[in-house]
Amino acid sequence: YTKLGYAGNTEPQFIVPSCIAIKESAKVGDQAQRRMMKGVDDLDFFIGDEAIDKPNYATKWPIRHGIVEDWDLMERFMEQVIFKYLRAEPEDHYFLLTEPPLNTPENREYTAEIMFESFNVPGLYIAVQAVLALAASWTSRQVGERTLTGSVIDSGDGVTHVIPVAEGYVIGSCIKHIPIAGRDITYFTQQLLREREVGIPPEQSLETAKAVKVSECVVCVCVCVCVCV
Helix, strand or coil: CEEECCCCCCCCCEEECCCEEECHHHCCCCHHHHHHCCCHHHHCEEECHHHHCCCCCEEECCEECCEECCHHHHHHHHHHHHHHHCCCCHHHCEEEEEECCCCCHHHHHHHHHHHHHHCCCCEEEEEEHHHHHHHHHHHHCCCCCCCCCEEEEEECCCCEEEEEEECCEECHHHCEEECCCHHHHHHHHHHHHHHCCCCCCHHHHHHHHHHHHHHHCCCCCCHHHHHHC
């Protein structure tokens, strides 16, 4: 999922699935061909929940396990995020973007290239999600000393990381990468519903699995207590 909003908000203004739906004729697997296409086809795409609801379109996920794999689709995704959802002129705003702890310098460079050259933003800061999570913890509890030192378990939709942070710097050699996250829980729940033959229509099974995950899954503070319950 992609979370977006304006500085000063206490929570994201929008949370949308990080997917994009394009016409099959756009040759999903050929980035070079897509770059050459101009006109109506370039504008005929949807992102987020709208993309999932388009059966006649090819739905693609440009981000897999936290890493961008298709930069052409990612640029189009960001275009709608900025203009359609945030309704902002990128030339008038500074942008803060997050990145996974194991993001490559090449990916960071591509991100900056898109933001500066395609959207002409005046300023950009790319921060590691774990460092921002530690900073956010200052507002959620009383702390005697505000320090960016701690361990962060960051489990999103596509990947889970265990990240040690010391004085604002990520200790890269100690990061634990686990390719299991929220999307896998959704698919697992969907499979359980199928095996139990609940009678849910196939086109609704994914949304039902998501609803079950949201309502029943919790963060277990103590394993012993959760098992006993």
